Amino acid sequence: MPDAYLDGLGTGTTVLAAELCSARVWERAGGGYRILDRDAVGRCQDLARLLSGEAARVRARIRARDHARAQLMPEMAQAMVVTPPCANCGAPATRIELAGPGELPAQWEQWPRTARDSFLRHRGPGQWYLILDGVATSNGYGDPVAAGEAGRIAQAFRPPLRYDQVVTAGFYDDAGFCQDCDAPYCYRHWHVSETGYGHCPAGHGKSLDPHW
Ligand SMILES: [Zn+2]
Numbered sequence: 001m002p003d004a005y006l007d008g009l010g011t012g013t014t015v016l017a018a019e020l021c022s023a024r025v026w027e028r029a030g031g032g033y034r035i036l037d038r039d040a041v042g043r044c045q046d047l048a049r050l051l052s053g054e055a056a057r058v059r060a061r062i063r064a065r066d067h068a069r070a071q072l073m074p075e076m077a078q079a080m081v082v083t084p085p086c087a088n089c090g091a092p093a094t095r096i097e098l099a100g101p102g103e104l105p106a107q108w109e110q111w112p113r114t115a116r117d118s119f120l121r122h123r124g125p126g127q128w129y130l131i132l133d134g135v136a137t138s139n140g141y142g143d144p145v146a147a148g149e150a151g152r153i154a155q156a157f158r159p160p161l162r163y164d165q166v167v168t169a170g171f172y173d174d175a176g177f178c179q180d181c182d183a184p185y186c187y188r189h190w191h192v193s194e195t196g197y198g199h200c201p202a203g204h205g206k207s208l209d210p211h212w
């Protein structure tokens with residue numbers, strides 16, 4: 001570690017160098033310092049390699065996810081109702097329903113008259129519908145979606161459900177899945193705060209309400 005290099009790093013390096021010497025990590029050698037703790041240097045290099053490998057994996061995963069989110073798969077569209085069970089209590093964490101063209105939503109019988117009228121009036125021929133009850137939000141009596149989007153969502157929720165696949169649906173709360181646990185949790189077990197931020201039982205954080 002040449003003196004000239006340390007000087008170039010700015011003030012304070014002399015003090016730091018003195019501290020490293022007194023801790024017997026460095027020692028004074030002609031025109032600079034010699035690093036005594038080779039093991040520590042090796043461990044730091046190993047750690048740096050590990051972290052850069054991890055970063056590359058995360059970047060690849062994000063690219064794959066963005067790619068999947070952009071896919072339109074009309075041929076994969078199929079009617080479905082999926083209720084991922086909370087990993088903590090088994091209650092439905094969220095509810096995702098796709099109703100195909102000409103089909104009535106599963107809970108049609110419970111819908112109020114006004115909601116039914118509106119649904120029948122606004123649905124065009126060949127129109128898919130997405131009814132989404134998220135952890136902290138809901139799209140009420142549903143929104144029309146294009147067949148390509150319905151296909152992508154159906155793909156995202158084909159069993160077995162797992163985070164990396166569910167996330168390709170592009171839902172704000174990832175259908176209640178925790179990225180780090182790779183498991184869904186219900187509203188109660190996300191411990192959702194007033195600002196729509198949740199913590200899973202393992203303490204991982206996630207924003208669950210896009211309106212904040
Ligand atoms: Zn729960």
Ligand SMILES: [Zn+2]
Nearest residue numbers: 178181200204
């Ligand atoms: Zn978690």
